Amino acid sequence: MNWLAPLQYPFMVEALLVSALVGTVCAVFSCYLILKGWSLMGDAISHAVLPGIVIAYMLGLPLAVGAFAAGLLCALSVGWIKSSTRIKEDTVMGIVFTGMFALGLVLFTKVQTDAHLNHILFGNILGIEREDMIQTLIASAATLIIILLKRKDLMLFCFDVAHARAIGLNTALLHYLLLALLSSTIVASMQAVGIILVVAMLVTPGCTARLLTDRFDRMLLIATASSVLACCLGVYASFFLNAATGACIVLAQAAMFAGAMLWKNMRSPRAQAGT
Amino acid sequence: MTLSLEASAVTVAYPNGHTALRDASFQLRSGTIAALVGVNGSGKSTLFKTLMGFVKPVSGSIRIAGGTVEQARKLKLVAYVPQTEEVDWTFPVSVWDVVMMGRYGHMNFLRIANAEDKRMVNESLARVGMTEFKDRQIGELSGGQKKRVFLARALAQNGQIILLDEPFTGVDVTTEEAIITLLRSLRDEGRIILVSTHNLGSVPEFCDHVVLVNRTVLASGPLEDVFTEDNLNRAFGGVLRQFHFESSTIQDHDGKTVKLLTDDERPLVFGKDGHLEYKDRTERQELVNKRIEEVGE
Ligand SMILES: Nc1ncnc2c1ncn2[C@@H]1O[C@H](COP(=O)(O)OP(=O)(O)OP(=O)(O)O)[C@@H](O)[C@H]1O
Ligand SMILES: [Mg+2]
Numbered sequence: 001m002n003w004l005a006p007l008q009y010p011f012m013v014e015a016l017l018v019s020a021l022v023g024t025v026c027a028v029f030s031c032y033l034i035l036k037g038w039s040l041m042g043d044a045i046s047h048a049v050l051p052g053i054v055i056a057y058m059l060g061l062p063l064a065v066g067a068f069a070a071g072l073l074c075a076l077s078v079g080w081i082k083s084s085t086r087i088k089e090d091t092v093m094g095i096v097f098t099g100m101f102a103l104g105l106v107l108f109t110k111v112q113t114d115a116h117l118n119h120i121l122f123g124n125i126l127g128i129e130r131e132d133m134i135q136t137l138i139a140s141a142a143t144l145i146i147i148l149l150k151r152k153d154l155m156l157f158c159f160d161v162a163h164a165r166a167i168g169l170n171t172a173l174l175h176y177l178l179l180a181l182l183s184s185t186i187v188a189s190m191q192a193v194g195i196i197l198v199v200a201m202l203v204t205p206g207c208t209a210r211l212l213t214d215r216f217d218r219m220l221l222i223a224t225a226s227s228v229l230a231c232c233l234g235v236y237a238s239f240f241l242n243a244a245t246g247a248c249i250v251l252a253q254a255a256m257f258a259g260a261m262l263w264k265n266m267r268s269p270r271a272q273a274g275t
Numbered sequence: 276m277t278l279s280l281e282a283s284a285v286t287v288a289y290p291n292g293h294t295a296l297r298d299a300s301f302q303l304r305s306g307t308i309a310a311l312v313g314v315n316g317s318g319k320s321t322l323f324k325t326l327m328g329f330v331k332p333v334s335g336s337i338r339i340a341g342g343t344v345e346q347a348r349k350l351k352l353v354a355y356v357p358q359t360e361e362v363d364w365t366f367p368v369s370v371w372d373v374v375m376m377g378r379y380g381h382m383n384f385l386r387i388a389n390a391e392d393k394r395m396v397n398e399s400l401a402r403v404g405m406t407e408f409k410d411r412q413i414g415e416l417s418g419g420q421k422k423r424v425f426l427a428r429a430l431a432q433n434g435q436i437i438l439l440d441e442p443f444t445g446v447d448v449t450t451e452e453a454i455i456t457l458l459r460s461l462r463d464e465g466r467i468i469l470v471s472t473h474n475l476g477s478v479p480e481f482c483d484h485v486v487l488v489n490r491t492v493l494a495s496g497p498l499e500d501v502f503t504e505d506n507l508n509r510a511f512g513g514v515l516r517q518f519h520f521e522s523s524t525i526q527d528h529d530g531k532t533v534k535l536l537t538d539d540e541r542p543l544v545f546g547k548d549g550h551l552e553y554k555d556r557t558e559r560q561e562l563v564n565k566r567i568e569e570v571g572e
Binding site for chain 2: 035083149152153155156158159160162163165166167168169210213214215216219
């Protein structure tokens with residue numbers, strides 16, 4: 001077996017580069033998402049983008065725009081329903097995202113598209129179209145730049161909203177910014193792993209890093225390193241295994257987490273006392 | 276700008292229609308430690324939220340240093356020390372990071388710390404005696420140390436009005452005294468310190484002004500005027516446990532010597548005419564005299 005074989009194909013090189021960028025965005029964002037405790041919101045929004053994609057297709061708009069709008073609509077309607085009823089947030093999310101996902105499925109069968117449902121649900125990074133690739137790159141770059149510029153404000157917002165307000169930060173704006181960033185991160189990773197598995201990209205890198213450090217800055221770096229490595233490994237492995245790339249990436253992310261956990265347990269005082 | 280805090284006829288209602296505070300008025304001036312005393316659900320936290328602008332009064336107004344709450348927020352005048360239960364202690368930040376958060380409002384858009392920010396953080400850590408713990412993750416601290424970290428953050432913010440929510444719950448007497456000493460030195464710098472508590476016994480130890488709340492401000496004024504058995508019964512209804520020494524057997528048996536032991540909560544002890552029992556009566560008297568002179572001027 002020739003280990004360098006995948007690199008002879010331009011589509012493989014492209015896929016590796018795109019997935020590394022997507023992996024970076026997801027890793028950085030996941031640190032905020034898990035500390036804010038919004039993992040479930042990530043799952044909800046990722047499913048809710050489906051009708052947006054179909055409607056964007058019908059209107060001839062970029063699919064990323066439709067997905068982003070639908071994601072934001074899901075987040076806003078969850079917030080609105082929660083504040084105007086006594087229903088708990090996780091329950092509201094369960095209703096809203098399944099409803100939107102189902103609407104997407106119905107719309108999809110009614111509309112003649114040349115997009116494959118499978119590609120949206122499970123990603124298609126090896127066969128990515130030029131136009132989709134440009135959308136992914138723009139979404140990734142914009143998300144990453146905004147997070148990095150606002151990283152301290154967002155961190156403070158996740159840690160202590162009251163203090164953030166007291167020192168004059170606009171916390172309502174930060175709240176919506178974080179929701180918008182969540183939507184755009186999902187849009188960025190949609191092509192790589194598909195909307196069903198996106199949530200793994202949104203939580204696993206942050207959790208892996210959280211196991212290994214208790215400083216936020218280091219957490220960002222470790223999450224990025226592990227996520228980029230997992231993405232490249234996943235793409236690379238899918239070439240040889242001839243398996244779905246998105247699933248391979250997510251599997252690699254899970255392996256990173258398992259590895260971190262094993263390493264951590266081996267180094268814990270109890271384990272050391274035992275040896 | 277002279278520092279002052281003034282609430283006039285403030286009514287606060289939550290979206291569910293519950294009116295948590297009705298027609299509440301009080302005034303605090305520069306150089307005061309005030310206790311905000313009331314039972315659970317009496318509206319102490321609500322009052323804090325209103326002072327910080329999280330909830331807007333339905334009617335009435337709040338003036339901070341002569342301006343609105345919004346203006347005070349822009350000037351970062353009000354610092355808030357949260358209740359221990361409100362903080363996520365597993366969050367991956369160090370003591371240094373937390374205290375530095377007090378400086379964010381003073382930094383530029385990118386929140387890059389300059390020499391002045393670092394100096395303020397170091398100084399604040401030193402004042403609360405937490406310098407040696409600056410690299411600890413915040414969860415790896417004792418209850419009293421945790422409180423001091425957030426107090427340091429308020430100092431780093433250079434807040435002129437400092438709101439402390441229940442700073443003495445779960446803190447032993449030594450730490451309580453350390454915090455009180457620090458609060459006194461902050462008062463002497465002219466700041467206003469508002470401390471919510473339902474630990475009655477410690478109130479005479481640390482404050483010179485009391486605001487009694489029970490869904491409104493029942494009374495506000497100097498400790499001696501407000502902290503009377505009568506007022507406290509109004510504020511606490513029947514929930515205070517009472518023990519009258521005149522009917523106790525030791526009163527006759529051991530002359531007038533009474534010894535009272537409690538766990539970490541200080542007891543509140545009243546004398547015959549409602550005089551309060553202090554640990555340090557002379558220092559207290561000096562402060563009262565000073566206040567009387569000031570008013571006379
Ligand atoms: N977000 C909210 N929505 C509706 N009602 C609220 C809300 N927060 C507090 N309340 C109600 O307002 C009243 C005052 O609550 P508050 O939290 O100010 O009490 P507190 O004096 O701080 O009590 P504690 O000593 O228990 O901290 C309570 O009856 C409470 O149920
Ligand atoms: Mg409270």
